[in-house]
Amino acid sequence: MTQLAIAVPVVDRAPAGAGSPWRAAFLTAFAAWLAATAVRLAVTALSPTTVLNWTQWDALHYVRIAEEGYPADGPGYPAFFPLYPLLIRLADPFLPGGVLISASVVANVTAIGALALLHRLAAHEIDPETAHRAVWYLTASPMGFFLFIGYNESLFLLLSIGALYAARHGHWWLAGSLGALSSATRLFGVLLVLPLAIEYLRQTGWRPRRIRPDVLGIALVPLGVAAYSLYCWQEMGSPLAFSIAQDEWNRRYTLPGGAWLVAAGQWDGWLGPRTLGTIIDAGSMLVAMVLLVLCVMGRFRFRPDQFYLVAYSALCLLLVLSTEVGGRALQSAPRYAMEAVAIVLVLARMGTWRLVDRLVLTVGMTLHAVLLMIFMTGTYLIA
Numbered sequence: 001m002t003q004l005a006i007a008v009p010v011v012d013r014a015p016a017g018a019g020s021p022w023r024a025a026f027l028t029a030f031a032a033w034l035a036a037t038a039v040r041l042a043v044t045a046l047s048p049t050t051v052l053n054w055t056q057w058d059a060l061h062y063v064r065i066a067e068e069g070y071p072a073d074g075p076g077y078p079a080f081f082p083l084y085p086l087l088i089r090l091a092d093p094f095l096p097g098g099v100l101i102s103a104s105v106v107a108n109v110t111a112i113g114a115l116a117l118l119h120r121l122a123a124h125e126i127d128p129e130t131a132h133r134a135v136w137y138l139t140a141s142p143m144g145f146f147l148f149i150g151y152n153e154s155l156f157l158l159l160s161i162g163a164l165y166a167a168r169h170g171h172w173w174l175a176g177s178l179g180a181l182s183s184a185t186r187l188f189g190v191l192l193v194l195p196l197a198i199e200y201l202r203q204t205g206w207r208p209r210r211i212r213p214d215v216l217g218i219a220l221v222p223l224g225v226a227a228y229s230l231y232c233w234q235e236m237g238s239p240l241a242f243s244i245a246q247d248e249w250n251r252r253y254t255l256p257g258g259a260w261l262v263a264a265g266q267w268d269g270w271l272g273p274r275t276l277g278t279i280i281d282a283g284s285m286l287v288a289m290v291l292l293v294l295c296v297m298g299r300f301r302f303r304p305d306q307f308y309l310v311a312y313s314a315l316c317l318l319l320v321l322s323t324e325v326g327g328r329a330l331q332s333a334p335r336y337a338m339e340a341v342a343i344v345l346v347l348a349r350m351g352t353w354r355l356v357d358r359l360v361l362t363v364g365m366t367l368h369a370v371l372l373m374i375f376m377t378g379t380y381l382i383a
Helices: 002-007 021-046 058-068 083-094 099-125 128-140 153-168 172-183 187-203 213-220 223-236 241-249 258-264 273-294 304-320 333-337 341-350 354-377
Strands: 251-253 323-325
Touching: 021 099, 021 128, 021 354, 058 083, 058 099, 083 099, 083 153, 099 128, 099 153, 099 341, 128 341, 128 354, 153 172, 153 187, 153 304, 153 341, 172 187, 172 213, 172 223, 187 213, 187 223, 187 304, 223 241, 241 251, 258 273, 258 323, 273 304, 273 333, 273 341, 304 333, 304 341, 341 354
Parallel strands: none
Antiparallel strands: 251 323
């Protein structure tokens, strides 16, 4: 039974009566967005705390960059890549309410697009039912609210999933262009070079003689970070200003897995804030790594032709687990883990088991609401 599931080609079709596959994808994405919006409104209305704000922590930095450019009095600001604040600035003249509203609109519009692309990718690789679950699982995940507030998470997912989807269909110039925009959104966008190269070689049958000029599309991926580096050189005096700025946030690279070991040992009593950080950060990454293993082992493992997704997700998680933050080793790691698309897809495949499906949605959305409330109070860094 397992071998049959691995060998049978994918049939990319929408459920009966759903219309075009893209229509089904956007309808599912929009429904998930409505549910997430309802949760945010409910958290705001039911919270005993009167001062709540959807724009907290890093979101304030993106808003300030959109308003002023990179401020000279904030040496850590170059760590925030420019595409998201640039889109906020471009949208602001057409929207009422100022840059805070613009930041939210950009995040929510790109979130719907990212969820729709996730649906299309999952439907192509597996089936429409798994695609439906993937969208809902990502939305309901404990850190899923970051897709809908003033962060660049949804924009990055939109561009990175778009690049992977375009590559799967052999549109290499489009894949490279989306990859370039991804690397202008976040440094990890350059990681797309590896999965795109793997998928390109697979489509050529691993025969160098079949490589065509369109392989140069993959070379576009680093152009986003290259353009930002040039800007940093001209405006801030160093092409590596974005890397130097990481020192302001106490980030450093360690051996693979080193950051997780440090995070797992950061306890300060059963109810201390460092203990909460350990549970959230180290616990989330442990779950992510288990799901990554299930991508290559067991009943739900990926087919060989889907290795590009596993390679991208493994590289994302490896670098997250190799980045240590002073004081809280894996700060922001659970949010970055959402970018490992393969673990979302393998979890969606496991959702064929009713118990798994109910647990993912119930536990995920409960934690989603609780962590969102903590985030909105600004009393503890949920990152």
